[in-house]
Amino acid sequence: MYGDGGWEGQQAHIGQQPAYGGQPQYHPQQPQQPQYGEWVQEHQPGYGQGQYPYYDEQGHQQYAGHPQQQYQHHGTWEASGPHGQMPYAPDPGDPYGQQPAAYGGEQSDFYGGDGSYPPPQPPGRRRPEPEPEPEAAPEEEQHPFFTGGGDDDDDDEEHELHSRSDRRGKGKKPTKKGRKRRNGCACMVVVLVLGGAVGTAGYFGYKYYQNRFAPAPDYAGAGIDETVTVEIPKGVGGWDIGRRLKDAGVVKSAAAFVHAQNEISGGNSIQAGAYLLKKQMSAASAVKMMLDPKSQNNVVVTPGERNAGVYEAIDKKLELADGTTQKVARNEYKSLGLPSWAQNTQYAGEIKDPLEGFLFPGTYPAAKGMKPDSILKQMVADAKSRYDASGLTAKARSLGLNNAFELVTVASLVQAEGKTHDDFRKMAEVVYNRLKPTNTETNQLLQFDSTYNYLKGTSNIHISLKEINSNSSPYNTYRHKGLPPGPIGNPGEDAIMAALNPTHDGWMYFVATDGVNNTEFARTNAEFLRLKEKFNATSGN
Known part of the structure; x- marks a missing residue:
């Protein structure tokens, strides 16, 4: 720009040799003048560190005392000739040719002005006055909001733009029309924002009304065929x-x-x-x-139901071939969520079905398209949850049992032999009394028909002694002491609670005297024989 003196002036200012021969040139008729690039603020307090510009007859910008060629570079005008001495003697009538510029300095303005930029030109060197522009037609009076009237910010912006345009030698003064266009756009933005806010409020108001007062969206009729x-x-x-x-x-x-x-x-x-x-x-x-x-597409597991019946129900609901679910249970039981204490027992190799006793009674979803293992997992998960909540492991020892698995087995026996809710606690006491080493009545033999029926997959109450004595399975409790290898069904909540809290009345025997629901209990063998006679009379034996 005007005050930097170009590339060569910068080099001279920092101590390097000036261009074009490296020596300063002198004019014989006038005293030595500083090079253009050496005019720094300490030597000349003018604006931009240079002389005030003026314009020749062709409209090119010049400097007083520096006739030199001009060229346009990146939007600004800079000197292209060598920076030597002034080739002309100073004009006696031109105070700008003999002294530094007064703008911003201590000297008064030549024209007595206010120091505005650009300053008035010296006499005889002013740029020709531009012809006055024709007056624009008077505009229709509008509200100041749309015309920009009374807007101090617009006045400041106009002044700044005008000053920058003059300094660059180009640019036009912003017009009222431009301001109106900008203010018109701003007005449009305000209208759009207000319109959007009103629309948003209306939408949420409608939704609020719909949620609070309008009927909920609903279909009509009984549905389509799908x-x-x-x-x-x-x-x-x-x-x-x-x-x-x-x-x-x-x-x-x-x-x-x-x-x-x-x-x-x-x-x-x-x-x-x-x-x-x-x-x-x-x-x-x-x-x-x-x-x-x-x-309802469900499988219902009833209290005391054996796993075999559950597998058949699942196959039917899922429309699978018979035996499909049972095969899954046999091959995948270790991955179905059984508790660890259910898979580590002394009877592990003799258990008929590892999942027996762990398909907890309840209602389970079972529809075509579902997988058998997913249904079994849910049943096992319910059983594990109930057993854990009951604290079977901790209570098994106090009841004379080895582990929680044996306690589930006792509950399954109670469920199978008991006929009514009132029977369960008495039946649990019968089991525990017969398991005692001090039992001299049955010598630790349970002698339950239910265990033999489980082995055979039947529900026969009339079993001959010959048949029983000929079968050596550990599920035959007429021949093998103690509990069977595992549960013989899936006990319900009542049977589990009874196994955990048996009576203490000395019950040792029981007989379903009507062969169906009426179970009677006895403490001695003599009492048992009388109940047996009653049963024979009722059943026609």
Whole structure:
């Protein structure tokens, strides 16, 4: 720019030899003048560290005392000729030719002005005045918000832009039309923002109304022909059920389902399980169908049921070939979640089914497309959870047993031999009394028909002595002392509680005197014989 003197002036200023011969040149008619690049602030207090510019007749910018060629470089004008002495003597009538520029210094302005930039030109060297521009047609008066009137920031911006344009020798003064265009855009942005805010508030207001007062979205009718199976786990409430149905395409919203549940009698009694439902059903239709047992794709394990019956039910529900689930249980039982104490017993090699006693009674989802192992895992997980909650391992020792596995076996015997809830605690005492080493009545033989029937896969109460005595299986408790190798069924909650808390009345014998539900108990062998006679009379033996 004007004050840096170009590349050569910078080199001279930092102590290097000036260009073009390396020596300063002198004019014989006038005293030595400093080179252009040596005019620093300490020597000349002018603006930009140089002379004030003026313009020749062709409009080129020049400096007083420095006639030199100009060229445009990166948008600014810089000197291209050598920086030597002034070739002309100073003009006596030109104070700028003999002294430094006064702008910003201590000397007064030649024209008595305010020191504004650019300064007025010396007499005789002013740039020709530009012809006045024709006056623009008067604009229609508008509100100051749209015209920019009264905006101090716009005035400052206009002044700054005007000053920079003059300094660069180019640029135009911002017009009111430009300001109006900018303010018009700003107005449009404000309108759009306000419109968006109003629209957003309206949307959320509508959603609030819909959530609070409008009916929940719902389908109409009993659904379309397409069906889907929905699994409802244990412990979930209406909202969770509704969300699962919505995700499966059964109902349109969870809120509609919950509302229908509350309106329909028994709607809140929907149980866990798998349900075969239609898609796009009204919420009321879905609730009614879920209350109908025909829609439920479940396997129900009843207390005391043997695993063989559970496997058959799973095959049927999953529409698998007979024996498929039993094969999975036999081959994969170690990966189905059994507790460690169930797989490490003294009877491990003699157990008929390692999962027996661990398919906990309850209702489990079982629909076509599901895998047998996933259903078995859920049953085993429920059993493990219940057994852990009951503290079987800690209580087994106090009852004279070796481990929790034996306690589950006792519970299965109680469940199989007891006929009613009231029988269970007495039946548990019979088992524990017969296992005692001091038992001289049966000599630690349980003599239970249920263990032999489990071995044979039957439920026969009339077993001949010849048949019993001929079978040497460890499940034959008429011949083998102590407990069978493992559970003989899946005990329910009542049987487990009874095994943990037996009576202490000295019961040693029992007989189902009516052959069905009426079980009577005895303490001595004599009492037992009388009960046996009663049974024979009732059954026709």
